[in-house]
Amino acid sequence: MTSLSLKTRDVEAKMAASLSTKKFWKPGSEGPGISEERELSSETTGSPVIYNPNTALSIEKQRQRLPVFKHRNNILYLVETFQTVIIVGETGCGKTTQIPQYLMEAGWAAEGKVIGVTQPRRVAAISVAGRVAEERGALVGHEVGYTIRFDDCSDAQATRIKFLTDGMLVREMMADPLLKKYSVLMLDEAHERTLYTDIAIGLLKKIQKKRRDLRVIVASATLDAKKFHEFFNLNESGDPSKDTCGILTVEGRTFPVDIFYTISPVPDYVKATVETVLKIHETEDDGDVLAFLTGQEEVEKVVSLLVEQARTLSRYGMKKHLRILPMYSGLPYADQMKVFERTSASVRKVVVATNIAETSITINGVVFVIDCAFVKLRAYNPRTAFESLVVTPISKASASQRAGRAGRNRPGKCFRLYTEEDYEKLPAATVPEMQRTNLAPVILQLKALGIDNVLRFSFLSPPPLRQWFKPWSCCMRWEAWTIMDV
Ligand code: CDP
Numbered sequence: 463m464t465s466l467s468l469k470t471r472d473v474e475a476k477m478a479a480s481l482s483t484k485k486f487w488k489p490g491s492e493g494p495g496i497s498e499e500r501e502l503s504s505e506t507t508g509s510p511v512i513y514n515p516n517t518a519l520s521i522e523k524q525r526q527r528l529p530v531f532k533h534r535n536n537i538l539y540l541v542e543t544f545q546t547v548i549i550v551g552e553t554g555c556g557k558t559t560q561i562p563q564y565l566m567e568a569g570w571a572a573e574g575k576v577i578g579v580t581q582p583r584r585v586a587a588i589s590v591a592g593r594v595a596e597e598r599g600a601l602v603g604h605e606v607g608y609t610i611r612f613d614d615c616s617d618a619q620a621t622r623i624k625f626l627t628d629g630m631l632v633r634e635m636m637a638d639p640l641l642k643k644y645s646v647l648m649l650d651e652a653h654e655r656t657l658y659t660d661i662a663i664g665l666l667k668k669i670q671k672k673r674r675d676l677r678v679i680v681a682s683a684t685l686d687a688k689k690f691h692e693f694f695n696l697n698e699s700g701d702p703s704k705d706t707c708g709i710l711t712v713e714g715r716t717f718p719v720d721i722f723y724t725i726s727p728v729p730d731y732v733k734a735t736v737e738t739v740l741k742i743h744e745t746e747d748d749g750d751v752l753a754f755l756t757g758q759e760e761v762e763k764v765v766s767l768l769v770e771q772a773r774t775l776s777r778y779g780m781k782k783h784l785r786i787l788p789m790y791s792g793l794p795y796a797d798q799m800k801v802f803e804r805t806s807a808s809v810r811k812v813v814v815a816t817n818i819a820e821t822s823i824t825i826n827g828v829v830f831v832i833d834c835a836f837v838k839l840r841a842y843n844p845r846t847a848f849e850s851l852v853v854t855p856i857s858k859a860s861a862s863q864r865a866g867r868a869g870r871n872r873p874g875k876c877f878r879l880y881t882e883e884d885y886e887k888l889p890a891a892t893v894p895e896m897q898r899t900n901l902a903p904v905i906l907q908l909k910a911l912g913i914d915n916v917l918r919f920s921f922l923s924p925p926p927l928r929q930w931f932k933p934w935s936c937c938m939r940w941e942a943w944t945i946m947d948v
């Protein structure tokens with residue numbers, strides 16, 4: 463035990479030192495401390511506006527235009543056949559608002575059963591409940607409702623489709639361990655891999671072994687579907703016809719995207735972003751630009767530098783004009799909406815965005831993407847027990863998602879402001895919150911649910927062993943050892 467706690471202290475000291483000296487670091491180089499404190503924060507992606515290009519059409523027509531509509535029967539077939547269905551489809555294709563309605567129309571909410579849809583963010587739960595209620599011509603809180611902490615807008619008898627945060631779902635398991643009132647549970651935005659999504663994933667797998675009738679849908683815009691399939695597939699026979707898990711991909715329109723790397727590392731990606739936008743404007747054909755930066759401050763800086771440059775360019779008679787627009791979650795609603803507006807042929811739109819544009823919103827017309835390689839994520843420092851926002855290198859999965867934003871309407875180009883060598887050093891996927899956060903809430907939650915041997919719990923991504931021994935407090939350390947001894 464002594465050597466283990468000593469080791470833990472070493473790692474923490476190293477982590478604290480690097481956190482205090484570095485603000486950001488090169489892709490591939492060792493980050494501030496160990497990987498598990500990197501955090502994919504749902505908060506940093508904020509609550510973006512929802513753009514609907516078809517508002518002039520009737521609700522029925524709007525619903526039929528969504529890409530998932532073509533897959534309606536297939537989705538229903540898969541849910542009927544498999545205990546778990548993994549659905550991957552681009553942002554805006556209709557996963558959240560349509561799938562629960564298809565299920566209800568097919569009878570999955572009959573006999574008092576409820577279709578539950580979890581959301582990592584509270585605002586998302588409220589907003590999608592409002593939209594689905596509107597599509598059904600009803601008020602929120604009756605047939606369609608939501609439940610978030612301190613705000614229950616659902617009816618125990620009447621609600622058939624319920625949106626709830628993943629944290630609330632875990633709470634509901636305390637009163638109803640087998641979630642008997644639900645016929646289907648859709649875990650939405652599963653790629654965010656928040657702490658509670660991961661807890662819910664493990665618990666639902668456990669419940670499915672007892673309740674063969676419970677259906678689980680894992681929905682996401684970008685997901686390692688194979689990993690989820692392996693986790694949820696309860697078939698141990700090796701015969702694929704006995705699989706309990708199926709995968710459906712709703713195709714988005716994607717065209718090839720050429721990737722360009724820098725020859726040497728760029729010393730200042732803010733400056734490099736401005737230069738790249740200007741270079742694209744000078745040398746490339748038509749097409750809008752989307753640049754990824756890490757936060758509001760950087761976005762505003764790039765916007766002001768570009769506005770200045772654009773003035774000079776138009777003074778020198780450049781035929782095409784630049785329309786430069788910022789995009790981040792704290793921006794006023796009307797300004798966020800501007801990024802979706804069409805521009806005339808003589809104008810090139812340049813959207814300078816935070817990670818919000820990676821999966822939370824989709825901007826049509828983007829042909830060129832500029833990727834700075836970083837994202838701002840919440841990091842937990844177990845030594846101080848404080849969380850802070852830290853600029854962190856993105857993962858390969860994020861880099862490919864960002865590049866994909868360029869190929870939605872026609873072939874595009876992605877300019878990565880890092881070398882190919884640095885790209886190779888990026889982690890394959892962002893480390894899930896479960897593997898880099900304080901485990902005290904997880905342990906307490908699972909213990910409260912009656913799971914004594916927390917270490918043997920079926921985690922999709924088990925936390926590294928050393929994380930169980932972080933000194934949250936004397937009491938918690940005692941708790942961890944008690945669990946070990948069970
Ligand atoms: O979940 P996913 O990103 O696949 O799409 P969704 O949230 O079901 O949204 C499908 C479409 O519904 C969007 O493209 C919007 O046009 C529309 N929508 C809306 O108008 N208002 C909302 N609050 C949510 C969606």
Ligand code: MG
Pocket residue numbers: 554557558559650651
């Ligand atoms: Mg959605």
